[in-house]
Amino acid sequence: MPNNLNPESERLRKALDELVALNQIANAINALMSVDKITQTIVDHCLKKIQASQGAVFLLDERDKEADKFKTFIREFSTSTEKIPFHVNESLTGWIIKNKTMFASNDPDNDDRFKWMHLTKLGINSILAAPLLSRTGLIGSLILFNKKDSEGFTEEDKRFLGIVGSQTAKVIENARLKEQEQELVAMRQEMMVAQSIQKGFLPKSGVKLQTCEACGFNIPAKEVGGDFFDIVRLNDEKVFLSLGDVSGKGMPAALLMANAQAVLRSHLLGSQDIHLSELARSLNHLICEFTSPEQFITCLFGLFDSADNCFRYINAGHEPPIVVRDDGAIEVLDVADIVIGVVPEIVYSVHEIKLNKNDILIIFTDGVTEAFNEEGVQFGDERLKELLKGCVGGEGASVGEQILTTLSTFRGKSAQTDDITMLLLKVS
Amino acid sequence: MKHKHTFREVNDIIVLELSGKIMGGTEDTTLVNQIYEFADQNKTKVVIDFSEVEWMNSRGLGICICGATTLRNRGGDLRLARPSEKVAMLLNRTRMFTVFEVFDTVEEAVDSFK
Structure with missing residues (x-):
């Protein structure tokens, strides 16, 4: 055994x-x-x-x-x-x-x-x-x-x-x-940091001069966006406005956006006399030189001068801005040159619009007009114009809020696909 | 799929037929790669037929610029034909008709290469 x-x-x-x-x-x-x-x-x-x-x-x-x-x-x-x-x-x-x-x-x-x-x-x-x-x-x-x-x-x-x-x-x-989850969390945290840096580039508040008031809105579709805007008070009479949309989305667009904004701002430093055409030439040259062909910027920037209540601007392939006149008339400023960053040697023209008391100038990116609803219908220029007809005499900030609320209602449950950015200037 | 693309060859010219929405998404990367492929095969004369394109945004436009640059660097060109209303509006707004040759018909675009 x-x-x-x-x-x-x-x-x-x-x-x-x-x-x-x-x-x-x-x-x-x-x-x-x-x-x-x-x-x-x-x-x-x-x-x-x-x-x-x-x-x-x-x-x-x-x-x-x-x-x-x-x-x-x-x-x-x-x-x-x-x-x-x-x-x-x-x-x-x-x-x-x-x-x-x-x-x-x-x-x-x-x-x-x-x-x-x-x-x-x-x-x-x-x-x-x-x-x-x-x-x-x-x-x-x-x-x-x-x-x-x-x-x-x-x-x-x-x-x-x-x-x-x-x-x-x-x-x-x-x-x-x-x-993988940890990598995603880390990436998400980096994006949050990038978002906060990018937010820091945008003006914290609007600008109020004796004869006008300007404010801006920016709602990125992704954590970091490709739109930018700037409002810079140059002196008691002049305010510089800029707004742009960089092609592409996410981090590459955000980096290009930061560059473009830096170029524009650097021209404003200590300068009382801004040559808009020269500024456009310089920005265009830099973007043509240092970015790949598919990267370009549509932008609009200019100066509002209280001395003659004129807004002088350059439109580089951007959405035409709209003026809401005090009498209810809606004017679309449809003059433009080519986008920034595609054709190196080009002369950008300076355009001019006279604004009167209570007129509102609205500069915006295509995220406003190209918002889609649940049926795939676009918000479009006409809806925006109709909305603005009801905004006559309103304050810039409240008109901006009204546009955002209307867009959100229009979109319903469909996602925001593009950055929404607006600049509003009201003459007082 | 937001868009589809097919192509045919007329002599040594490629006619790319696009449909749907060109919005710079992942499927549009395929379009860019397709153009690179043509360029690699030395097929550098390309016409895009836009008649069935419902909508194109700035990212879609970026793809066209990228394609045109690639083909021009190899001695060819990218020419646009039959832009739909939305595409024409975008080309007009961005003043891109100064960059691209745009034609009312595919035949005219193809003939322009001769």
């Missing part, structure tokens, strides 16, 4: 060892670990339990499953300072991708599958590998090299690595999702 009990107790002891080792791995890994840390921990525990001298985890690039698999094992974690030779790494991982199965070889030089790799010359005498299979397919492999005792890898080793491999895939997938 004792003779019969020994193998059974030995089997139970091994099973217990296996459970203890698996339990240790489970305890060593927690949900907050990175993919790197998890794989390192798993390899370490496997080496200890199986008594192999080197181990590695290879992971496929999860974003590029259709690409050449041999090149997509982007992460490699090895426990040894001896690096696995590159061609062996490629050959083995290639074999695993193809076969998606567990394998062991204790005499690879005489094993038909691997003898062409001449592994013993490279110091590899035995291999044990498990595929890392998740619900979505193969995500990588876990490989151990060189069993420390001469017997080589056993069936028990194979079973143990198989169990670890099947669990590892799930753990790594979860950790990858966690990493």
